[in-house]
Amino acid sequence: MRLAAGSLEEHHDADALIDVAGTNAQFPLLSVELRHLEGEFGRARSRNGALSSIEAQYVMYAIGMVPAPELESAVQAQVQAVKEALAPWAARHMYLNFAETPRDPATPWTDQTYHRLRRIKTAVDPDDVIRSNHPITSTC
Incomplete structure (x- = not known):
């Protein structure tokens, strides 16, 4: 299994994501998620601990299964392609619950x-x- 995660500062270009993760993707991934984080995630409160809020509007998560060892590099490349497609909208801070690397x-x-x-x-x-x-x- 190979995955990537990242936080996005603003609304992204859906076409950029669909081009690399949609049905025409070179190697299909098991799941690509964009989760909206505003609401409670964006409300800073003193009782919220060291990370009182998340300064990103979205979090991205992409995962691909590696059914055979020889496919690992292809899956990793597809996961990386998703990350790179969304790089223009990447936030500085990372939501650690999605940081698998x-x-x-x-x-x-x-x-x-x-x-x-x-x-x-x-x-x-x-x-x-x-x-x-x-x-x-x-x-x-």
Whole structure:
């Protein structure tokens, strides 16, 4: 299985997505989703934690099954093509629930929040005992 995810700042060109993921796609994907995020995702509230809101209007998720090892590169290329087609509308920040591959740890956060999380990591977990798939390093 190969997948890609990303956040989109604004309304995208549906034709750009359909060209690479529609029925005429070179290699069909299992699923390509665009989810609208406004509403509660866009409302910043102090109780929402480090990521108080998501500064993107949409999130994209594309996934393809690899039924045989020799098809892995074709599926990965099709997933990447979807990502590239939507790149002009990519948001700076990434919604981590959809980040299935390693990302720059600063990607989901504002600069101020990321530096605050690094200071907290240094104060609370200097030995890096607490781990995650998207680690935040200490300031040490």
